[in-house]
Amino acid sequence: MFAFIISRILQALPVMLTVALISFAMFAYVGDPVAIMLGQDFTEAQRQALVKDLGLDQPFWVQFGTFIGNAVQGEFGLSYRLSRPVSDLIAERAPATLELALTAAIVALLIGVPMGVYTGLYRNSWLSRFFLTFSLVGVSLPTFLIGILLILVFAVWLGWLPSFGRGDTVKLGWWSTGFLTWTGIKALILPSITLGLFQLTLIMRLVRAEMLEVLRTDYIKFARARGLPNRAVHFGHALKNTLVPVITIVGLQLGAIIAFAIVTETVFQWPGMGLLFIQSVNQADIPVMAAYLLLISALFVSINLIVDLLYYAVDPRLRIGRGQGAH
Amino acid sequence: MSGQNPLLEVRHLRVEFPTRRGTLVAIDDVSFTISAGEVLGVVGESGAGKSMTGAAIIGLLEPPGRIAAGEILLDGRRIDNLRYEDMRRIRGKEIGAIFQDPLTTLNPLYTVGRQLAETMTTHLPITPAEARKRAIGWLDLVGIPAAAQRIDSYPHEFSGGMRQRVVIALALCAEPRLIVADEPTTALDVSIQAQIIALLKSLAREKGTAMMLVTHDMGVIAETADRVAVMYAGRIAEIGPVRNVVKQASHPYTVGLMGSIPPLDRRVERLAQIDGAMPRLSAIPKGCAYNPRCPKVFARCREDRPDLLPAGATQAACWLYAGEAKTHG
Numbered sequence: 001m002f003a004f005i006i007s008r009i010l011q012a013l014p015v016m017l018t019v020a021l022i023s024f025a026m027f028a029y030v031g032d033p034v035a036i037m038l039g040q041d042f043t044e045a046q047r048q049a050l051v052k053d054l055g056l057d058q059p060f061w062v063q064f065g066t067f068i069g070n071a072v073q074g075e076f077g078l079s080y081r082l083s084r085p086v087s088d089l090i091a092e093r094a095p096a097t098l099e100l101a102l103t104a105a106i107v108a109l110l111i112g113v114p115m116g117v118y119t120g121l122y123r124n125s126w127l128s129r130f131f132l133t134f135s136l137v138g139v140s141l142p143t144f145l146i147g148i149l150l151i152l153v154f155a156v157w158l159g160w161l162p163s164f165g166r167g168d169t170v171k172l173g174w175w176s177t178g179f180l181t182w183t184g185i186k187a188l189i190l191p192s193i194t195l196g197l198f199q200l201t202l203i204m205r206l207v208r209a210e211m212l213e214v215l216r217t218d219y220i221k222f223a224r225a226r227g228l229p230n231r232a233v234h235f236g237h238a239l240k241n242t243l244v245p246v247i248t249i250v251g252l253q254l255g256a257i258i259a260f261a262i263v264t265e266t267v268f269q270w271p272g273m274g275l276l277f278i279q280s281v282n283q284a285d286i287p288v289m290a291a292y293l294l295l296i297s298a299l300f301v302s303i304n305l306i307v308d309l310l311y312y313a314v315d316p317r318l319r320i321g322r323g324q325g326a327h
Numbered sequence: 328m329s330g331q332n333p334l335l336e337v338r339h340l341r342v343e344f345p346t347r348r349g350t351l352v353a354i355d356d357v358s359f360t361i362s363a364g365e366v367l368g369v370v371g372e373s374g375a376g377k378s379m380t381g382a383a384i385i386g387l388l389e390p391p392g393r394i395a396a397g398e399i400l401l402d403g404r405r406i407d408n409l410r411y412e413d414m415r416r417i418r419g420k421e422i423g424a425i426f427q428d429p430l431t432t433l434n435p436l437y438t439v440g441r442q443l444a445e446t447m448t449t450h451l452p453i454t455p456a457e458a459r460k461r462a463i464g465w466l467d468l469v470g471i472p473a474a475a476q477r478i479d480s481y482p483h484e485f486s487g488g489m490r491q492r493v494v495i496a497l498a499l500c501a502e503p504r505l506i507v508a509d510e511p512t513t514a515l516d517v518s519i520q521a522q523i524i525a526l527l528k529s530l531a532r533e534k535g536t537a538m539m540l541v542t543h544d545m546g547v548i549a550e551t552a553d554r555v556a557v558m559y560a561g562r563i564a565e566i567g568p569v570r571n572v573v574k575q576a577s578h579p580y581t582v583g584l585m586g587s588i589p590p591l592d593r594r595v596e597r598l599a600q601i602d603g604a605m606p607r608l609s610a611i612p613k614g615c616a617y618n619p620r621c622p623k624v625f626a627r628c629r630e631d632r633p634d635l636l637p638a639g640a641t642q643a644a645c646w647l648y649a650g651e652a653k654t655h656g
Contacts, residue, residue: 217431218426218428218431218432219431219432219433219434219435221387221426221432222424222426222432222433222494222497223434224387224415224418225385225387225418225419225423225424225426226418226419226423226424226446226449226497226498226501227415227416227417227418227419227420227446227449227450227501228415228419228445228446228449229415229449230411230415232445232449237434237437240436240437241434241435241436314436315435315436316435316436316438316481316483317435317481317483
């Protein structure tokens with residue numbers, strides 16, 4: 001088990017290095033930070049001093065090495081736009097995005113899995129048909145449109161929920177949470193539905209397809225033939241056997257939820273990393289973009305590792321090293 | 328046989344499959360009984376309706392298949408029209424089932440001990456700890472070595488033959504009075520088949536469990552069954568004590584079936600063969616379903632469908648014995 005984790009981390013290293021190279025290359029090829037930072041009026045001496053200060057006169061590989069060295073320590077330099085350390089900016093924004101993504105993922109799981117089980121079990125009931133039609137809407141409507149429609153209905157027409165922002169937050173150390181205030185929770189509802197709706201329908205359709213598959217197997221028939229109650233057959237024997245593919249997709253989708261919260265955060269002016277990223281793109285704030293890119297890829301790599309470990313927890317056939325026993 | 332109520336009685340069972348091109352009759356007017364402790368072998372070609380009959384008895388016909396007519400009685404009580412929940416309490420508790428392929432009948436994600444324990448706690452008033460103790464006992468009884476250590480193993484850690492032993496333990500652990508065994512040895516190595524049949528036979532005898540043994544292996548039937556039902560195209564062609572059916576078959580189909588088994592005591596150039604194939608459910612001929620292949624066919628066979636008629640020591644659905652029925656009647 002331990003060897004497995006080590007080998008997966010070693011496999012992840014080239015991936016991270018490649019991403020680092022790409023994000024670093026942005027410094028050299030996207031925009032000119034010196035021009036941005038100096039503004040309109042400057043002397044040649046000022047320009048050269050800044051180039052030297054930023055280390056831009058060093059050869060490419062030396063600069064890359066310095067970049068990696070700093071990145072490992074969580075140091076991504078100063079934001080060109082805000083002239084503050086990038087690590088501070090991200091630490092400030094990350095809780096908002098992570099709380100939003102977590103809420104969206106939990107909503108998607110808690111609603112998507114039972115809906116999938118239901119539509120798999122009672123595939124001809126009118127409720128299942130309704131769920132399936134509804135899921136088509138979730139899959140096909142673009143996120144920004146769903147967000148705007150929700151704002152129109154619940155914020156503009158009904159006035160029940162806020163249309164933007166995070167509400168009041170509470171500081172827990174460096175982490176700012178919106179879970180502890182009523183306005184914070186109200187502000188979470190619309191963005192998390194917007195962000196989670198696609199995942200919800202995806203999970204529902206996946207669980208349904210897997211349930212239909214599993215319900216045809218001999219071990220389900222045998223479980224019925226043993227007279228086990230329906231609840232044990234459906235939610236124990238059947239659902240557990242659908243979990244491996246569901247874990248895969250949910251894991252990857254959790255990464256996607258965090259990485260692509262950009263659209264939702266823009267629609268709801270949610271002060272998270274996605275909004276920070278999109279503002280940085282507009283102004284070619286490369287240190288922030290590079291840090292964001294690295295952070296997201298590190299996130300995907302760790303989620304993949306966790307997914308692999310979950311396989312082991314769920315499916316005993318993947319566990320090796322246990323006695324194979326005499327036949 | 329005693330004159331008391333049989334344990335299981337199937338009366339005029341008819342199973343239909345509604346399809347877009349009309350209704351297919353998979354089982355047509357099948358009647359038989361199984362007494363307590365008796366082993367009834369059911370043989371026939373693939374598609375003759377043997378497994379379907381078993382599925383109808385345990386109440387697990389695959390939709391859209393349904394019981395269209397007839398009755399199934401357990402101890403004189405109808406079980407074919409019970410609600411799902413009531414039938415569920417009978418499955419496992421009163422009627423156990425063994426399926427064909429032990430590699431796919433066990434849930435791969437649960438230990439064998441858990442699957443045994445959950446079956447017992449579902450049907451018997453025992454604690455989980457007691458269930459676990461009994462589970463070890465059952466594994467031991469079906470011949471799994473070092474049962475106490477193997478109880479926490481997963482199905483994939485057992486070989487095929489060992490898994491079928493686990494399946495047998497699962498079918499028997501709530502002590503049902505009837506086992507429906509659907510081709511329990513077909514998926515196993517020939518060398519393992521005999522062991523599994525011997526195990527089934529000895530356990531059934533020990534516990535006094537009756538058994539409906541569905542198979543197409545006449546050797547298994549001859550060795551295990553008390554009586555045999557031969558099925559053809561959804562009907563019973565012949566039913567009777569195993570010795571009579573094997574040695575002095577009455578129905579021409581049974582005769583053909585027995586003739587196609589290679590004898591061990593002498594050399595034969597060619598095995599007897601029944602010409603043609605069993606008709607598809609959508610094209611069962613008028614009269615006796617066997618008439619296009621029957622060497623003894625005559626006019627009445629093509630017109631009327633024969634019911635089971637007394638034919639020597641057995642009963643055969645064949646017009647050859649119509650006269651005999653009259654003289655007896």
